[in-house]
Amino acid sequence: xxxxxxxxxxxRVVTQGVPHAKTxxxxxxxxxxxxxxxxxxxxxxxxxxxxxxxxxxxRSSLDIYRDIEMVGGDIDAxxxxxxxxxxxxxxxxxxxxxxxxxxxxxxxxxxxxxxxxNEKGVVLEEIVENDDDASQIALDNMFRKAYPEWMxxxxxxxxxxxxxxxxxxxxYIRTHYTTDRIVVSASGIVxxxxxxxxxxxxxxxxxxxxxxxxxxxxxxxxxxxRQKKADEQISMILAFPCCSLIxxxxxxxxxxxxxxxxxxxxxxxxxxxxxxxxxxxxxxxxVFNNRHLGLFMVExxxxxxxxxxxxxxxxxxxxxxxxxxxxxxxxxxxxxxxxDVIMDNEDFTEFANINAQYILVYNQxxxxxxxxxxxxxxxxxxxxxxxxxxxxERPTFSAVGPxxxxxxxxxxxxxxxxxxxPIATRISEAQSxxxxxxxxxxxxxxx
Amino acid sequence: xxxxxxxxxxxRIITDSSETSDSVSLGVWVSVGARYETADINGIxxxxxxxxxKGTTTRSAFDISKEIEDVGGIINAxxxxxxxxxxxxxxxxxxxxxxxxxxxxxxxxxMDKEELEKEKGVIIQEINMQNDTPDDLVFDYYHSVAYSDQxxxxxxxxxxxxxxxxxxxxxxxxMHTQYxxxxxxxxxxxxxxHDEFVEKCAxxxxxxxxxxxxxxxxxxxxxxxxxxxxxxxxxxxxxxFEGFSYNHPDYYVGSVLSAILGGGMSSxxxxxxxxxxxxxxxxxxxxxxxxxxxxxxxxxxxxxxxxxxxxxxxxxxLIRLPxxxxxxxxxxxxxxMRASILMRLENMASHAEMNxxxxxxxxxxxxxxxxxxxxxxxxxxxLERVARLxxxxxxxxxxxxxxxxxxxxxxxxxxxx
Numbered sequence: 001x002x003x004x005x006x007x008x009x010x011x012r013v014v015t016q017g018v019p020h021a022k023t024x025x026x027x028x029x030x031x032x033x034x035x036x037x038x039x040x041x042x043x044x045x046x047x048x049x050x051x052x053x054x055x056x057x058x059r060s061s062l063d064i065y066r067d068i069e070m071v072g073g074d075i076d077a078x079x080x081x082x083x084x085x086x087x088x089x090x091x092x093x094x095x096x097x098x099x100x101x102x103x104x105x106x107x108x109x110x111x112x113x114x115x116x117x118n119e120k121g122v123v124l125e126e127i128v129e130n131d132d133d134a135s136q137i138a139l140d141n142m143f144r145k146a147y148p149e150w151m152x153x154x155x156x157x158x159x160x161x162x163x164x165x166x167x168x169x170x171x172y173i174r175t176h177y178t179t180d181r182i183v184v185s186a187s188g189i190v191x192x193x194x195x196x197x198x199x200x201x202x203x204x205x206x207x208x209x210x211x212x213x214x215x216x217x218x219x220x221x222x223x224x225x226r227q228k229k230a231d232e233q234i235s236m237i238l239a240f241p242c243c244s245l246i247x248x249x250x251x252x253x254x255x256x257x258x259x260x261x262x263x264x265x266x267x268x269x270x271x272x273x274x275x276x277x278x279x280x281x282x283x284x285x286x287v288f289n290n291r292h293l294g295l296f297m298v299e300x301x302x303x304x305x306x307x308x309x310x311x312x313x314x315x316x317x318x319x320x321x322x323x324x325x326x327x328x329x330x331x332x333x334x335x336x337x338x339x340d341v342i343m344d345n346e347d348f349t350e351f352a353n354i355n356a357q358y359i360l361v362y363n364q365x366x367x368x369x370x371x372x373x374x375x376x377x378x379x380x381x382x383x384x385x386x387x388x389x390x391x392x393e394r395p396t397f398s399a400v401g402p403x404x405x406x407x408x409x410x411x412x413x414x415x416x417x418x419x420x421x422p423i424a425t426r427i428s429e430a431q432s433x434x435x436x437x438x439x440x441x442x443x444x445x446x447x
Numbered sequence: 448x449x450x451x452x453x454x455x456x457x458x459r460i461i462t463d464s465s466e467t468s469d470s471v472s473l474g475v476w477v478s479v480g481a482r483y484e485t486a487d488i489n490g491i492x493x494x495x496x497x498x499x500x501k502g503t504t505t506r507s508a509f510d511i512s513k514e515i516e517d518v519g520g521i522i523n524a525x526x527x528x529x530x531x532x533x534x535x536x537x538x539x540x541x542x543x544x545x546x547x548x549x550x551x552x553x554x555x556x557x558m559d560k561e562e563l564e565k566e567k568g569v570i571i572q573e574i575n576m577q578n579d580t581p582d583d584l585v586f587d588y589y590h591s592v593a594y595s596d597q598x599x600x601x602x603x604x605x606x607x608x609x610x611x612x613x614x615x616x617x618x619x620x621x622m623h624t625q626y627x628x629x630x631x632x633x634x635x636x637x638x639x640x641h642d643e644f645v646e647k648c649a650x651x652x653x654x655x656x657x658x659x660x661x662x663x664x665x666x667x668x669x670x671x672x673x674x675x676x677x678x679x680x681x682x683x684x685x686x687x688f689e690g691f692s693y694n695h696p697d698y699y700v701g702s703v704l705s706a707i708l709g710g711g712m713s714s715x716x717x718x719x720x721x722x723x724x725x726x727x728x729x730x731x732x733x734x735x736x737x738x739x740x741x742x743x744x745x746x747x748x749x750x751x752x753x754x755x756x757x758x759x760x761x762x763x764x765l766i767r768l769p770x771x772x773x774x775x776x777x778x779x780x781x782x783x784m785r786a787s788i789l790m791r792l793e794n795m796a797s798h799a800e801m802n803x804x805x806x807x808x809x810x811x812x813x814x815x816x817x818x819x820x821x822x823x824x825x826x827x828x829x830l831e832r833v834a835r836l837x838x839x840x841x842x843x844x845x846x847x848x849x850x851x852x853x854x855x856x857x858x859x860x861x862x863x864x
Contacts, residue, residue: 021793022793023786023789062713065717070778074783074790123728125725125753128728129681129748132680233575265512265513265522266517276565278567303575306572335518336516338519339538343469343519346468346469
């Protein structure tokens with residue numbers, strides 16, 4: 001059973017007890033990430049995530065790791081565009097001692113200048129490591145081109161990270177790690193009431209909420225971005241704007257993605273690209289979305305000689321999709337999604353993470369039945385509608401590798417039969433495309 | 448509840464059933480992999496794994512994936528040095544279909560010539576991808592030096608040349624001679640009933656060869672170095688020694704040592720090289736077993752200049768390991784290992800694989816309590832002895848990237864004396 005409580009100071013606590021579990025997963029999820037950064041502070045959310053491990057008044061950095069690992073705990077920290085999370089899987093008898101360690105590091109971090117100078121080196125190595133991964137570079141470039149005002153690379157750049165001071169980090173924590181943005185979540189062996197009591201006792205020192213943060217308006221731009229790299233393969237992404245998580249059309253979009261190139265062999269793209277023509281080892285679609293925006297992506301990589309033919313094929317498949325979806329493949333895509341939801345629901349170590357993210361996005365949790373119901377409601381017309389809407393947007397194309405002689409952006413546009421249109425039309429169209437019905441939306445949102 | 452059975456033809460069956468599951472994971476594990484290949488057919492095990500999805504006597508390539516994916520199932524396969532696995536995960540009501548397809552593709556593949564030509568293209572793309580992934584590639588280089596001129600030293604994917612040369616007949620011969628009943632294990636976990644499952648396996652697995660096959664060539668650790676200049680931002684390096692096989696009495700001692708040296712964030716290398724000196728983002732130690740040998744080593748990804756400082760520090764950490772072990776860090780490493788064994792059990796879907804691998808490497812299921820008891824019994828003196836033993840060997844070094852400042856091999860040997 002999923003239970004949610006709000007502590008007197010505003011921190012939200014969510015637990016999901018699983019009687020047949022043998023471990024507990026618990027941690028902190030903070031409603032902040034790289035979208036809250038500016039071109040000067042790019043990378044600060046991630047820098048803070050690193051620095052919170054560097055010691056408190058009570059514990060050195062080594063003490064933090066020891067106190068968690070001494071009881072066998074396995075700690076993970078992750079920073080994304082919209083979220084920063086710190087969580088541990090642990091044997092249940094040690095859950096509260098580990099909660100105490102995490103609470104200490106989250107609230108009482110020292111943030112010393114010498115630690116930061118040292119940790120900068122580590123973060124810079126992480127950036128450099130990323131620079132050897134063409135698919136990661138392609139993704140970072142794509143985000144920058146799609147939402148230039150928004151999607152700062154989570155790691156930041158060498159320049160922005162080098163420029164950050166401990167005072168910047170302190171200010172960031174004071175304004176972003178406030179009680180209204182903190183979610184504590186646990187799953188597995190956990191007793192909700194007791195867990196809340198422990199949280200209330202331990203979580204007294206997070207900063208109070210301050211004036212609301214503001215984000216620039218969401219503005220999708222799109223376009224073409226290519227980077228030369230001495231690899232054997234070219235990594236490519238073709239992306240289009242789609243609905244955010246605050247829009248029930250997301251379920252129709254998920255069906256669309258499943259049908260076109262979801263993680264299976266029988267998807268259209270995998271059949272055409274890999275099975276029929278051997279043009280690539282992998283081709284897949286995915287939906288990246290958060291509370292504010294969404295992107296529908298096709299990702300692939302192949303050798304220089306095959307890259308243009310591969311992109312032409314992908315564009316043609318995308319362009320004809322809306323008019324060629326059959327009732328059979330629509331029904332099967334839905335069935336695959338339904339089955340995914342049920343199978344994912346067996347991994348209860350992930351519940352803490354999933355529930356916390358729901359709280360961050362919707363301020364409420366959804367039982368599995370709710371998702372199944374939403375998937376069931378999607379009609380073939382919803383999916384066609386989304387396909388028309390999404391694939392008529394101006395695409396973002398990102399390529400990294402030996403890119404000379406690669407298909408031009410103009411050819412991509414022409415194969416997608418792209419027609420430029422004024423922004424006003426696009427917004428009203430997106431609204432009228434709420435095929436599931438406005439009433440079902442969790443919050444009406446202009447795409 | 449775990450139950451095992453042996454079919455009359457020699458195939459072993461394992462089920463691990465759970466009342467709280469809504470799905471079943473099931474698959475066939477064959478104890479054949481890249482180690483069973485000669486140089487001229489390097490990559491054939493992996494190629495066979497790909498071609499198993501390309502059509503049987505009764506199903507086309509498309510049918511195979513479509514039938515399983517239409518009911519929302521996941522089908523996949525992988526090839527290792529010592530094993531090849533074919534598995535599905537399906538909702539419980541579709542388990543018969545899952546078993547039918549998996550048993551079909553490991554017995555009745557046709558290795559169609561046209562499909563093969565296309566698939567060679569896909570595999571060569573996979574090889575290219577691997578070549579663009581330095582943190583993968585460096586391990587292939589490591590093995591090519593540690594076990595040079597032996598099957599264990601060769602890449603699982605093979606090379607573009609060997610892949611191009613292999614034809615349908617070679618694949619069929621390889622499948623019929625190497626995929627034998629005594630090498631085959633069917634394993635399932637989740638919402639599965641043992642007796643029913645065994646009966647269905649017996650009905651479906653009727654054409655697997657029953658002849659006796661020789662084991663793979665025993666591995667001989669050699670050691671040395673391989674350095675490859677590449678225009679990367681980072682140096683990727685692996686440095687190590689011959690470790691322990693799955694059944695080696697010191698295998699778990701090696702695991703505790705590796706945890707102390709470089710497992711987790713409180714480990715020595717993480718503390719000294721990342722936390723104190725900020726030289727890397729990733730560094731870890733590992734103790735990877737094979738059936739008759741293993742690798743005890745360290746992986747690091749670091750900058751072109753940073754590597755000059757890293758290698759001497761790494762050598763010093765290795766050399767002081769046997770004389771400086773503390774009870775506190777030993778206990779911490781053991782606690783981590785015990786907990787990770789229990790934590791891995793939480794995901795029922797992974798039990799089918801865990802049990803099958805146990806069966807392949809140990810010839811039987813090993814209760815987790817037994818493993819935990821072995822870990823608990825390890826003493827400081829065991830760790831000291833094994834650390835000294837490791838350091839006496841000739842090390843292996845593999846490095847890719849801007850490697851100008853990677854310490855010369857002779858200097859490493861001197862420093863480790």
